[in-house]
Amino acid sequence: xxxxxxxxxxxxxxxxxxxxxxxxxxxxxxxxxxxxxxxxxxxxxxxxxxxxxxxxxxxxxxxxxxxxxxxxxxxxxxxxxxxxxxxxxxxxxxxxxxxxxxxxxxxxxxxxxxxxxxxxxxxxxxxxxxxxxxxxxxxxxxxxxxxxxxxxxxxxxxxxxxxxxxxxxxxxxxxxxxxxxxxxxxxxxxxxxxxxxxxxxxxxxxxxxxxxxxxxxxxxxxxxxxxxxxxxxxxxxxxxxxxxxxxxxxxxxxxxxxxxxxxxxxxxxxxxxxxxxxxxxxxxxxxxxxxxxxxxxxxxxxxxxxxxxxxxxxxxxxxxxxxxxxxxxxxxxxxxxxxxxxxxxxxxxxxxxxxxxxxxxxxx
Numbered sequence: 001x002x003x004x005x006x007x008x009x010x011x012x013x014x015x016x017x018x019x020x021x022x023x024x025x026x027x028x029x030x031x032x033x034x035x036x037x038x039x040x041x042x043x044x045x046x047x048x049x050x051x052x053x054x055x056x057x058x059x060x061x062x063x064x065x066x067x068x069x070x071x072x073x074x075x076x077x078x079x080x081x082x083x084x085x086x087x088x089x090x091x092x093x094x095x096x097x098x099x100x101x102x103x104x105x106x107x108x109x110x111x112x113x114x115x116x117x118x119x120x121x122x123x124x125x126x127x128x129x130x131x132x133x134x135x136x137x138x139x140x141x142x143x144x145x146x147x148x149x150x151x152x153x154x155x156x157x158x159x160x161x162x163x164x165x166x167x168x169x170x171x172x173x174x175x176x177x178x179x180x181x182x183x184x185x186x187x188x189x190x191x192x193x194x195x196x197x198x199x200x201x202x203x204x205x206x207x208x209x210x211x212x213x214x215x216x217x218x219x220x221x222x223x224x225x226x227x228x229x230x231x232x233x234x235x236x237x238x239x240x241x242x243x244x245x246x247x248x249x250x251x252x253x254x255x256x257x258x259x260x261x262x263x264x265x266x267x268x269x270x271x272x273x274x275x276x277x278x279x280x281x282x283x284x285x286x287x288x289x290x291x292x293x294x295x296x297x298x299x300x301x302x303x304x305x306x307x308x309x310x311x312x313x314x315x316x317x318x319x320x321x322x323x324x325x326x327x328x329x330x331x332x333x334x335x336x337x338x339x340x341x342x343x344x345x346x347x348x349x350x351x352x353x354x355x356x357x358x359x360x361x362x363x364x
Contacts, residue, residue: 010049087140104326142333143170150175150217193225276301294360316356
């Protein structure tokens, strides 16, 4: 990656402050002298940054008065006002259930001739910030967002508040930020993991493990469902039966799960997995370790992904709306732009168990 020039660093910072609402439209920005001091650069560098931002429509300078925030960048980017654009930000694009979700969004937008502007964050808040800035700079008419690290404090809240202040409708899918009161469409993740755990209990299993993801809200709620099912069955929750990972430790998932399976080989008879992707990591590890499925270990995934549907081993799993969720999110934004007032602010899709080959009764 090419290093940025000093004026580009200043441009990016001022642009971020405008898009996040730290600098408001028509507000005067600090003087050239103040910017020189803040960034420790020459006046020439500051002036170059201001000139570039003025050309892009973010600033306007008034002789003898100062430099002010402009909203010209919005009209420059929108171009033909008849062609509305909906921004879509997901954590991933080409992996797992995301192609199906995006297909649902695209299908609905195409019906009303809306354009789609797509970005992904790789579940990284800095990449989410860049994606949000891109959407605000472009001047999207609406936004569909899958939150990044939704179980952790998000430093990009100011950008979402900018969308609200500018009356740009947006809806969240799969999760939401608990700090914000915004519309969302989610799978009932508590119910999904509850049903998965209950299925294991109904088959006679009492030593049931859980693999959970700590930095996403889905992981928090799926653990809640697991604990709820154990409690109803009067089975004790045992922390050592829970394996937790996050986005940063995911590259080491295979090695760490292998250790977890070896340590619990003579203890656990069943495992509820965070999703199908993790479910198949466990399936592959069991093959490597000589653990027979489901005779020695029963496994349930979640999300009914293409992996569960097309693998040689048919994974027991639970449904996820995928394409339907994408369609419904796009439909919500379009109707909001059309002025509909009676739209739901939150909706939970109910999961259904899909029996596969990876669960067996403990006494069978």
